[in-house]
């Protein structure tokens with residue numbers, strides 16, 4: 568059975584992915600920010616004792632991510648799929664390109680981009696030919712979408728996810744034997760986006776369906792939940 572690593576697994580889309588992967592019998596490493604698992608993850612741990620490993624991994628701390636990589640190597644010998652799901656989104660109501668707050672841009676860049684690249688580096692020793700790396704992006708990263716929808720709000724978050732897309736392309740060029748993609752989950756009802764259109768369960772199911780169909784030719788792509796190419 569393949570082994571998955573999912574970051575930001577305590578709640579939201581990450582927890583939904585872990586739930587469905589465990590139900591499908593996969594081995595899952597749930598990487599979480601805090602030292603204590605969430606209630607949802609604890610419940611899963613009590614029913615899937617041999618399949619689930621819970622490890623702390625705070626993307627805001629290079630030391631935490633490094634320690635995560637070391638602990639991971641003690642638990643498992645290879646990673647088939649890394650889902651870089653952990654992320655933050657801060658969109659001040661009045662945010663426009665003319666009043667952006669450097670602190671808010673920096674915080675999101677640190678977690679969504681630098682955190683993701685640190686995790687990928689930490690997991691790299693366990694990659695093999697064919698390992699899939701999925702970076703959870705956003706429609707707000709798409710320059711074409713933002714232009715066509717004339718979206719002015721969400722600039723700082725969009726900047727971080729657009730940078731994540733560029734990281735994805737560079738990772739695809741670097742990890743030549745792996746399949747590296749960015750996926751836009753659409754809008755999903757979670758703490759991050761209570762108004763989201765789809766459910767976590769629906770999003771997780773579609774994302775895992777896309778993951779299962781990924782081929783080496785897909786590397787470097789930005790994909791929708793249907794597996795079609797999204798405009799950059």
Ligand SMILES: NC(=O)c1ccc[n+]([C@@H]2O[C@H](COP(=O)([O-])OP(=O)(O)OC[C@H]3O[C@@H](n4cnc5c(N)ncnc54)[C@H](OP(=O)(O)O)[C@@H]3O)[C@@H](O)[C@H]2O)c1
Nearest residue numbers: 575577578579580600625626627653654754755757759760
């Ligand atoms: N929901 C949407 O509509 C939507 C749309 C487009 C893209 N996305 C992306 O989808 C991903 C998941 O979002 P979500 O909707 O599930 O959000 P969520 O419910 O807010 O969950 C975010 C997860 O990321 C974790 N996280 C935050 N900071 C972290 C850090 N420093 N280190 C490790 N983990 C950290 C959180 O951990 P804690 O529980 O410990 O805080 C939580 O588990 C994100 O990358 C997000 O940008 C979501």
